Amino acid sequence: MNYRKANWEDINKMVELRKKQLIDEGIEPTVDIDKELYDFFQNKLSDGSLIQWLVEEEEEIIATGAIIIYEFPPSYTNKSGRKAYITNMYTREAYRGQGLATRLLTKLVDEAKHLEITNMWLGASKLGRPVYKRFGFQETNEWLELNL
Template sequence: MKYRKANIDDIDKLIHLRKKQLIDEGIEPTIDIDNELSNFFKNKLSDGSLIQWVVEDNEEMIACGAIIYYEFPPTYTNKSGKKGYITNMYTNENYRGKGIATTLMTKLVDEAKAGGISNIWLGASKLGKPVYKKFGFKETNEWLEFNIL
């Protein structure tokens, strides 16, 4: 298996994996989001705010994981204000349980360290939560969500 950073040429495959991830999480594909995903990956990969790692086996993209960088006002516990959000974690069902997600997480944490990021967070699916907890992520009650529509 080959681990590498994604680039603009990978967008179609990234869109495919993202949609598989959402369906695996139980989200019904009720609308077409291809254009929005294409724009997202194009913009974020181009400006460097998204670092997407992919895993290939025999030229097939079988897993991915990403970190998105955000900048918040500095705090006493995060002097730079920079944080990383882990997202777009997906492993093809035939490759699960082989340590791929853990290897991707290690690469993403290394990216955060290299970028001077000391705080990372994520939203975990039921399927992913055990992987992240085993890796060392802790559950908090810090986040609340408000839907305007």
């Protein structure tokens, strides 16, 4: 398996994976969101606020995970003001249970630490919640959070 960061050439594949993820989470595809997803990935990759990792096997993307970097006003508990939101965590069904999500989370945490980000958060699906909790994320009223 090959782990690598996503680039411009991956945007169409990222759009398809995101749609597959939403459907697997039980969300019905009632509208066409291809253009919106394409624009989102293009904009976020361009401004550097999206770091997305891909896992490939035989040139097929089998898993993915990303962080979106947000800037908030600096505080005493977060001097930089930056936080990372974990999103697009998805593993194709045939590859689940092999630790891919945990390895992707490790890469995303390493990215955040390199950027001196001290807080990460996410909204977890029922399927993903146990993975994040084992990794060390703590539940809050609305999110799961990890202080680095």
